Amino acid sequence: MTQQSYAEIWADGLWNNNVVLGQMLALCPLMAVTTTASNGLGMGIATLAVMLVSNMLVSMIRGIITPQVRIPVFILLIAAMVTLVDMFLNAWMHELYQVLGLFIPLIVTNCAILGRVESFASKNNVGPSMIDGLAMGIGFTWVLVLLGGMRELFGSGTLFADASLLLGNSFAFIEMTIFPDYGGTLLLILPPGGFICLGLILAGKRVTDRKLEARRNAIQGSLQEESA
Numbered sequence: 001m002t003q004q005s006y007a008e009i010w011a012d013g014l015w016n017n018n019v020v021l022g023q024m025l026a027l028c029p030l031m032a033v034t035t036t037a038s039n040g041l042g043m044g045i046a047t048l049a050v051m052l053v054s055n056m057l058v059s060m061i062r063g064i065i066t067p068q069v070r071i072p073v074f075i076l077l078i079a080a081m082v083t084l085v086d087m088f089l090n091a092w093m094h095e096l097y098q099v100l101g102l103f104i105p106l107i108v109t110n111c112a113i114l115g116r117v118e119s120f121a122s123k124n125n126v127g128p129s130m131i132d133g134l135a136m137g138i139g140f141t142w143v144l145v146l147l148g149g150m151r152e153l154f155g156s157g158t159l160f161a162d163a164s165l166l167l168g169n170s171f172a173f174i175e176m177t178i179f180p181d182y183g184g185t186l187l188l189i190l191p192p193g194g195f196i197c198l199g200l201i202l203a204g205k206r207v208t209d210r211k212l213e214a215r216r217n218a219i220q221g222s223l224q225e226e227s228a
Helices: 003-016 027-033 037-064 067-092 094-103 105-109 111-119 126-156 163-167 169-174 191-227
Strands: none
Touching: 003 126, 027 037, 027 094, 027 105, 027 126, 027 191, 037 067, 037 094, 037 105, 037 111, 037 126, 037 163, 067 094, 067 105, 067 111, 094 105, 094 163, 111 126, 126 191, 163 169
C-alpha cells in the first residue's frame, strides 16, 4: 500500500471511522468502565492489544482459511487473545482487573474487533492490518479516556484518580486533583451522565467535521480561482 493509504488508515481509525464516534460500537464497555479516566485508559489498552494482535494473526493466515469457517476461526483467535489479556491483567494489574471485571472477557463480543478482522485484516497484508488495528485501538482508547475524564472531572473533581493503583506506580504522575474540596455531581458518574457526555463529544465531532469541510471547500475554491 502507498504512504497515502497508510495515512487514510490512521485518519479512519483515529477520527473519520472511529469505533465509537463513527461506528457507534462498543457502547456497553464505554458506558460501564468510564467512571474515571484511569479505568478508560486501562480498558482501552486491553482492547488495543487484542485488536492489534488479532488483526496481525488473521492477516497472516487469511490465505489458508476457507470462507465457510472464517467467522468461527476469527472468534476463536480473538477469544484466545482476550484470555491472554485477562490472565495478564489478573496477574500483573489485579486492581484494574477487579475494576474492569466482566468487561474484559466481553471484549470477545466487541463488534469493532470482529468487524475490523473481517472487513480489513482478512483482505490485506500484515503491515496495513497491524496499522489498522493500532489506529482503531488508539481511536477507541482516546474516546474512552476523554469520556472518562469528563465524567470524573465534573463528577468528582479529579483526573486519573488511583492511576498508580490501577495501572502501576509509573502512572502516578498523571494523578491530579483539579477541584479540591469538590462535592461532586453524582449524575455524571451514573450511566445517564455517560450518555450526556458522549452526546457532547459526538456534537463536537460533527461541528469540527463541518468546519474542516468548509475550510477544505474554501481552499479548493481559492485554488480554482487562482488557476482560472
